[in-house]
Amino acid sequence: MDALLKDIADRVGRAGLLTGDDVAARPVDWMTGAGCRAGAIVRPADTDELAAVMRLCHDADQPVVTHGGLTGLVHGGEAAPDEVVISLERMTAIEAIDPVGGTMTVQAGVALQRVQEAAAGHDLQFPLDLGARGSCTIGGNIATNAGGVRVIRYGMMRQQVLGLEAVLADGSVVSSMNRMLKNNAGYDLKQLFIGSEGTLGIVTRAVLKLQPILPSEQTALVACPSFEALTGLLQQMGHQLGGALGAFEVMWQSHYRLLTEESGRHAPPLATTSPYYALIESLGVEDESNAARFNQALASAFDAGLIHDAVVAHSNAQRQGLWAIREDIEGLLEALAPMFTFDISLPIPAMQAYVDALETALIQQWPQARMVVFGHLGDGNLHVSISVGSSDPETRRAVERRVYAPLAELGGSISAEHGIGLEKRDYLAVSRSPEEIALMRTLKRALDPQGLLNRHKVLAPDA
Amino acid sequence: MDALLKDIADRVGRAGLLTGDDVAARPVDWMTGAGCRAGAIVRPADTDELAAVMRLCHDADQPVVTHGGLTGLVHGGEAAPDEVVISLERMTAIEAIDPVGGTMTVQAGVALQRVQEAAAGHDLQFPLDLGARGSCTIGGNIATNAGGVRVIRYGMMRQQVLGLEAVLADGSVVSSMNRMLKNNAGYDLKQLFIGSEGTLGIVTRAVLKLQPILPSEQTALVACPSFEALTGLLQQMGHQLGGALGAFEVMWQSHYRLLTEESGRHAPPLATTSPYYALIESLGVEDESNAARFNQALASAFDAGLIHDAVVAHSNAQRQGLWAIREDIEGLLEALAPMFTFDISLPIPAMQAYVDALETALIQQWPQARMVVFGHLGDGNLHVSISVGSSDPETRRAVERRVYAPLAELGGSISAEHGIGLEKRDYLAVSRSPEEIALMRTLKRALDPQGLLNRHKVLAPDA
Numbered sequence: 001m002d003a004l005l006k007d008i009a010d011r012v013g014r015a016g017l018l019t020g021d022d023v024a025a026r027p028v029d030w031m032t033g034a035g036c037r038a039g040a041i042v043r044p045a046d047t048d049e050l051a052a053v054m055r056l057c058h059d060a061d062q063p064v065v066t067h068g069g070l071t072g073l074v075h076g077g078e079a080a081p082d083e084v085v086i087s088l089e090r091m092t093a094i095e096a097i098d099p100v101g102g103t104m105t106v107q108a109g110v111a112l113q114r115v116q117e118a119a120a121g122h123d124l125q126f127p128l129d130l131g132a133r134g135s136c137t138i139g140g141n142i143a144t145n146a147g148g149v150r151v152i153r154y155g156m157m158r159q160q161v162l163g164l165e166a167v168l169a170d171g172s173v174v175s176s177m178n179r180m181l182k183n184n185a186g187y188d189l190k191q192l193f194i195g196s197e198g199t200l201g202i203v204t205r206a207v208l209k210l211q212p213i214l215p216s217e218q219t220a221l222v223a224c225p226s227f228e229a230l231t232g233l234l235q236q237m238g239h240q241l242g243g244a245l246g247a248f249e250v251m252w253q254s255h256y257r258l259l260t261e262e263s264g265r266h267a268p269p270l271a272t273t274s275p276y277y278a279l280i281e282s283l284g285v286e287d288e289s290n291a292a293r294f295n296q297a298l299a300s301a302f303d304a305g306l307i308h309d310a311v312v313a314h315s316n317a318q319r320q321g322l323w324a325i326r327e328d329i330e331g332l333l334e335a336l337a338p339m340f341t342f343d344i345s346l347p348i349p350a351m352q353a354y355v356d357a358l359e360t361a362l363i364q365q366w367p368q369a370r371m372v373v374f375g376h377l378g379d380g381n382l383h384v385s386i387s388v389g390s391s392d393p394e395t396r397r398a399v400e401r402r403v404y405a406p407l408a409e410l411g412g413s414i415s416a417e418h419g420i421g422l423e424k425r426d427y428l429a430v431s432r433s434p435e436e437i438a439l440m441r442t443l444k445r446a447l448d449p450q451g452l453l454n455r456h457k458v459l460a461p462d463a
Numbered sequence: 464m465d466a467l468l469k470d471i472a473d474r475v476g477r478a479g480l481l482t483g484d485d486v487a488a489r490p491v492d493w494m495t496g497a498g499c500r501a502g503a504i505v506r507p508a509d510t511d512e513l514a515a516v517m518r519l520c521h522d523a524d525q526p527v528v529t530h531g532g533l534t535g536l537v538h539g540g541e542a543a544p545d546e547v548v549i550s551l552e553r554m555t556a557i558e559a560i561d562p563v564g565g566t567m568t569v570q571a572g573v574a575l576q577r578v579q580e581a582a583a584g585h586d587l588q589f590p591l592d593l594g595a596r597g598s599c600t601i602g603g604n605i606a607t608n609a610g611g612v613r614v615i616r617y618g619m620m621r622q623q624v625l626g627l628e629a630v631l632a633d634g635s636v637v638s639s640m641n642r643m644l645k646n647n648a649g650y651d652l653k654q655l656f657i658g659s660e661g662t663l664g665i666v667t668r669a670v671l672k673l674q675p676i677l678p679s680e681q682t683a684l685v686a687c688p689s690f691e692a693l694t695g696l697l698q699q700m701g702h703q704l705g706g707a708l709g710a711f712e713v714m715w716q717s718h719y720r721l722l723t724e725e726s727g728r729h730a731p732p733l734a735t736t737s738p739y740y741a742l743i744e745s746l747g748v749e750d751e752s753n754a755a756r757f758n759q760a761l762a763s764a765f766d767a768g769l770i771h772d773a774v775v776a777h778s779n780a781q782r783q784g785l786w787a788i789r790e791d792i793e794g795l796l797e798a799l800a801p802m803f804t805f806d807i808s809l810p811i812p813a814m815q816a817y818v819d820a821l822e823t824a825l826i827q828q829w830p831q832a833r834m835v836v837f838g839h840l841g842d843g844n845l846h847v848s849i850s851v852g853s854s855d856p857e858t859r860r861a862v863e864r865r866v867y868a869p870l871a872e873l874g875g876s877i878s879a880e881h882g883i884g885l886e887k888r889d890y891l892a893v894s895r896s897p898e899e900i901a902l903m904r905t906l907k908r909a910l911d912p913q914g915l916l917n918r919h920k921v922l923a924p925d926a
Contacts, residue, residue, distance in 0.1 A: 100694045101811045101843065102701070123702065145647050153706075156645065159622060174898045180808040180843035182619065182879040184608055184658055185887075185894040186921055187903045191654035195647055212701040212708075231563045238565070238675040239586065242748040243616075243706040245675075285705040289752045345643040348564045380564065380643035416645040424648075431648040435637045439910075440650045446909035447902075458649055 001039050001082070004060045008042055008084075011052045015090070016043050023085075028077050030070060030135075038065060038079035043090045046107075047165060047173060047204045050086065054202070055171030057084065063455045066198040068140025069111065071132035073343070074421025076144070076197055076457055083455065086202060088139050094118050095205070102210040103162060103179050108139025108203045115208065124210040127154035131327070139203045145195030147417030152378035153246045153283065154211065156417070157194065162209050164190045166201035169448040179207050192443070197419050198454045200447045214283040217246070218294040219319045222301070223274035223309040227352040230276045233306040234348075234378055237280060240297035244290065245378070246283035249326050250276060252355065252373040255385075256325065258335055265331045266324060269311045278307075278377070279326050326374065336370060338391030342384040342403050346412030348377065354406060355382070361402050362386065381416035404430045420458045428459070464502050464545070467523045471505055471547075474515045478553070479506050486548075491540050493533060493598075501528060501542035506553045509570075510628060510636060510667045513549065517665070518634030520547065526918040529661040531603025532574065534595035536806070537884025539607070539660055539920055546918065549665060551602050557581050558668070565673040566625060566642050571602025571666045578671065587673040590617035594790070602666045608658030610880030615841040616709045616746065617674065619880070620657065625672050627653045629664035632911040642670050655906070660882050661917045663910045677746040680709070681757040682782045685764070686737035686772040690815040693739045696769040697811075697841055700743060703760035707753065708841070709746035712789050713739060715818065715836040718848075719788065721798055728794045729787060732774045741770075741840070742789050789837065799833060801854030805847040805866050809875030811840065817869060818845070824865050825849060844879035867893045883921045891922070 009017045018026075018041040028036040042064075044050035057064055065079040067087040079085050088109035096105040099122045106115060112126075113133040119126040128141060130148035140146070142164065146157045154160070163178035176189050193201050224230040230250065237245050256277045260268035270277065282297075284290025294312075301307045313319035333339060346354060355373055362369040366388040375382035386399055404414050404427045413431045414424050428437060440459055444451070472480045481489075481504040491499040505527075507513035520527055528542040530550040542548050551572035559568040562585045569578060575589075576596040582589040591604060593611035603609070605627065609620045617623070626641030639652050656664050687693040693713065700708050719740045723731035733740065745760075747753025757775075764770045776782035796802060809817060818836055825832040829851035838845035849862055867877050867890050876894045877887050891900060903922055907914070 098810065098812060100698060103810075145651070147645055147647075151644060155622070158651070159618070168902075172898055172901075174902050175896060176899055177874065178876070179810045179874055180876060180879070181614060182610055182808045182839070182842045182844045183876040183894075184610075184878045184880055184882045185876045186883055186891055186899070187659050187663075187906060188608070188621070188654065188657070189899055189902055191651065191657075192902075192906075194651070194654075196650050200650075212705055214705045235563060240748060242675055242677045243746070283706070285703060285756065289756065293748065293752065345645045347561065347566075347642045349561060376645070379645045381645045411640065411642055413641070413643060413646040413648045415647045416643070417647055419647045420649055428649055431646075433638060435635055436639055436649070436652055438635075439631075439637050439652055439655075442909050443650060443655075443906075446905050 001062070004056060004062055005040050007056050008053055011056070012042060012044055012049050016045060016049065018043065028070060028079065029075065036079060036085065037081050038083050038085040039081055041085040041087055043087050045090050047167065050202065050204060051167050051171045051173050053086065054167050054169065057452060058170045058450070061450060063452045065454055066143070066202050068109070068137035068143065069132065069135040071136040072140065072144060072421060073418045074423040076419060076421035076454065078422060088137060088204070091204065097122055098179070099124060101179060104208045104210055105177070105205065106138055106208065107205050108142070109137050112136050112138060112141060119210050123213060125213045126160065126208060127211050128157055128160050138206055138208070142194050142203050142206060143196070143198045144419045147379070147381070149247055149249070149376070151376060152248055160209050161190060161194060161206055163207035164193060164203055165205040166193045166203050168201045169450065169452045174201070177205065177207050197421060197458050199444060199458050200453065202453070214285060216284040216287045216290040217319065218282040218284070218290050219313040219322055220280050220294070220298060221269055221311050221322045222278050222280060222298070222307040223270050224276040224278060224306065225274065225308050227276060229306045230278060230377070231348055232304070233278060233301055236301055236304065236306060237297055240300060241282050241293065244282045244284055244293065247279065247281035248378040249279040250375055250377040251326060252276060255372045255374045258372055259325050259328050259331045263331055263335055265328060269322065270309045274309065279322055332372060332385050336372065336385055336387035339385055339387045340391070340396060340399050342386070343416050343418040344382055344384065344403065344407060344412060344414060345380040345416035346382070346407060346410050348380055350410045350412070351382065354410060357406065358402060362388065365398070379416070400427065407431060422457055425458060425460055464525070467519060467525055468503055470519050471516055474519070475505060475507055475512050479508060479512065481506065491533060491542065492538065499542060499548065500544050501546050501548040502544055504548040504550055506550050508553050510630065513665065513667060514630050514634045514636050516549065517630050517632065520915060521633045521913070524913060526915045528917055529606070529665050531572070531600035531606065532595065532598040534599045535603065535607060535884060536881045537886040539882060539884035539917065541885060551600060551667070554667065560585055561642070562587060564642060567671045567673055568640070568668065569601055569671065570668050571605070572600050575599050575601060575604060582673050586676060588676045589623065589671060590674050591620055591623050601669055601671070605657050605666050605669060606659070606661045607882045610842070610844070612710055612712070612839070614839060615711055623672050624653060624657060624669055626670035627656060627666055628668040629656045629666050631664045632913065632915045637664070640668065640670050660884065660921050662907060662921050663916065665916070677748060679747040679750045679753040680782065681745040681747070681753050682776040682785055683743050683757070683761060684732055684774050684785045685741050685743060685761070685770040686733050687739040687741060687769065688737065688771050690739060692769045693741060693840070694811055695767070696741060696764055699764055699767065699769060700760055703763060704745050704756065707745045707747055707756070710742065710744035711841040712742040713838055713840040714789060715739060718835045718837045721835055722788050722791050722794045726794055726798055728791060732785065733772045737772065742785055795835060795848050799835065799848055799850035802848055802850045803854070803859060803862050805849070806879050806881040807845055807847065807866065807870060807875060807877060808843040808879035809845070809870060809873050811843055813873045813875070814845065817873060820869065821865060825851065828861070842879070863890065870894060885920055888921060888923055
């Protein structure tokens, strides 16, 4: 690797290459704090430098691992000593904003929050939002097709990208920086790079779609008497709020009770005796009509027996208080550690039976097991937190099998929004048929025949 | 081909195979009425039959052409005597509707309008809409990534598809019938088949995303004093209507005047002296608040000098009367025949200069030239109709060069929503870089190495 690193240093300069202790000092996993084990970290200043680096790596048969903000949850950033990390941390420019067309052109290393703030500066919004906004990068959001809390209204990252530029494994640059909502001139190549976790190319720049701001946020926490009422409520809110439904987050009783009454971390805004709680948001241009519509929809839901209790936030502080329950991951960790967390999706009509059966199965195997469920119901996405009293790898695998296996028959997914990385790689066949995995391998071979990009991530080595 | 057709007949039966006069009697192009020239038309009853047919064709090195509703505009359905047409016309089932999850599962040969009607039966909508709704099929909508009049609110066909199933060139079946909004379990394979015009696989089934109905439609035609005012209006409507902006269609004066005053086909609702006219629609749950918000937005636009005249539709008949001007393609044909029509997209800030320069260039070459422009401004999509007094192929090519060449520098597209097919294939390099076209060829080779699927469409034969 030394000869290669010398060639790379010649191209990217002193600021562009980290080796030795500078590599080990970098945490690569925000959960464990583990240091980076890669042979080197290359920090190109622009696309040309990155392309040159990839040409060198390609010629030297050198595998690389791409790093964005390192906020992923599936060990996508792990690198072995014989790998070189490519970090986009110096490519953070916001290159252009077109407020008329509603687009922003950026380098892939820019943090999501900076994009959100730059859009707001033009009285527009970039609607993707997730907890890691301050650290995660647009390139990482694209590579993992990030989701978050506004998917029900605005879609995932895939829907926010109009164009992008990527460097392929051989160092060639594919620039597809489309700025229009409509462009059917041949294959839509950007789709290849969105959600493929850096295994088909390295995203270097992107054109993002901006949206009008909807400043009025009406928020309520409601209690539902049954799962049937909960899904009826989702449908009715869709009908009555039209395009204004901005969030429909659900907490199973296990989750709501744990974080309020049981832990004492939050005063319960509603009694903890209902089986399901939904956090509902309506987005609008101004408060008066948005509130009127929202309150009317809630009143109809009462009349229809879909909810039997509700609290509406009347201030931003109250609104944040309701969200704080839903987002209190720390509270979950405190109560359930050692804990395994899962990010799955399945058709909504199948959810209740799946959750009930999983809990029964867990308790059968581990009588002290606890399971807590919340999620983005409208997106079909559940986050399941499970504690069985141990976190050793074998226990983990046993729990994983319990969680994932039933999804095959239901047409569910082992990853709703976190991706596959290394963590879920060996379960890919639960959610994907042999023909689908074969086609993924065909694509990987076509774009990266030497297997240099994020080696063995997403797809296991060929048998 | 005879031995192959015998094998196919054994598999699909009498109803599944048309030959001889039955083939020639089928129009393949709704514009010219030209008959089908293919060696045979195969009409499989289901995916299994189609897969068996493709295995036979693959073994015999037999190229095929896929047919949906044949409403395309770029000669994608043309077939030579040595090709076999695969028509999905017998695969028209609506297999399932899930009103809770908001999904519909269909076979690819079902007509768009049937899907729209089936959704309405469950108090939901399928939002893709275009003039050919009665004939065009979901498979064709997917293969061409169809657009239409609601893209500014709901996106193109790509955004309406949750999952699909496709038969590959070798007859293998890739079933990716995802039903959830979120699924990041590996590469999103459906994206390969959306918008690739049947050159990478034949779409056989799909899971479609349904949306809540927005029954209130407020519509206005407004006159703008300048292009700057027009784009200011687009921005302001975006801000003031939030997610309710359902259409923002623009007619240049040339278009509006021709179809009203000049031809006498429509009484002009507004004087014909303004340079730009916009047809604006606001979608809402109920009329009262939607109308109030819409009228307030129009009043603000007056105050800001963005519009200097407006008419708001107060009945469905008035609404249809306004849309009739915008959609009167027959009126254009009557006035401009022989006429060439174009479907392009370009960044909104570049539009005015592009249109002006194009008109000047046309008149310089053909002093009697007439050019009429309308389009989906919010999508960056213009439809340009040009008459220069002749329709011979050489004149057509000369006009095409005038229209397409300037798009390269502007980052525009030679096809916004119609696709490439055969008609635009030789101009692909105007909108796509050599690296992009090389990557398209890589995908084509990886999925269809023998080049059997829609041969020489989208991508010209290798040099």
